Amino acid sequence: MQRYAKKFESKNLAVSFYSKQKIMCPFCKKSFAKEEMLTGGGRMIAGSLTDELRRLFEPSAKFGPIYPMIYAVAACPVCHAALLWNDFEHFSDSELIDKIVEDEDTRKKAVETIFPFYDLKRNRTLIDGAAAYYLALLCYEKLSRSYSPTIKKAQICLRLAWLSSDLNDLCPDRGFDYISRRFYLKAMFFYQTALEFETARLEDITAIGNFGPDIDKNYGYDGVIYLCGLLEYKYGQRENISERLKKLDECKRAIARIFGLGKSSKSKPGPLLEHSRDLYDRLTAELKDANVLNLDDDDDE
Secondary structure, three states: OHHHHHHHOOOOOOOEEEEEEEEEOOOOOOEEEEEEEOOOOOOOEEEEEOOOOOEEEEOEOOOEOOOHHHHOEEEOOOOOOEEEHHHHHOOOOHHHHHHHHHOHHHHHHHHHHHOOOOOOOOOOOHHHHHHHHHHHHHHHOOOOHHHOHHHHHHHHHHHHHHHHHHHHHHOOOOOHHHHHHHHHHHHHHHHHHHHHHHHOOOOOOHHHOOOOOOOOOOOHHHHHHHHHHHHHHHHOOOOOHHHHHHHHHHHHHHHHHHHHHHOOOOOOOHHHHHHHHHHHHHHHHHHHHHHHHHHHHHHHO
């Protein structure tokens, strides 16, 4: 794995900087410098928006590939506790602090198993960023519903799926493609569970502030509805076809309610509306094909 270390790094030409004001870890009470990404000078060349609402960035000749989302998680280099920045900087629940402090060794070993040789004391690389997100996922497992952990775990898992896919592009023989798929499945579960909790008033999902799912744009609650349908369509189970078709029909109806059957709406973000129309068409096509096959089977009988 160490022979890939340089692949994780950009060309290291001032991609990031450390803020002058130190950050105090709410868990171990140690301070560390916050690393932030520089955005000017041709570092961020925005590319296409994927159907998963991820903004791709073109690698520049000067700076190489960059991954802006890896700086969105706070990870303490001392105790390896991690959360999204807003939660990290304002965390004060003493009971939960003790739980996370006590879990330090278990958390570090779990992350090292999937993202070996990560280092939180150097300028953050792709594998360090993925490790930071996984540390955060494990920490959110300890938090109460007052922190809206389910929707945050959904967002974190989706980003972990993306970062693991990026790692697989760099290291295709390390099993990161399998890891990416596992995180996609986790993201699907958490997104759908977050909606169920919201509907049942068990957990408020609006406390996340920015629904993302990426860091460049907030697609809001409608984006959550869309992602539930998209992830089910792309990564949902296919062993039980009748159950799959039932789920896809539910997703289609939900998207139709939110986006008006794909009709234009000035109140909806353009890219999200376009992707929703496309997903609605794909869901319709699969459901229609299934009905045709069922009719053919009935005729054979």
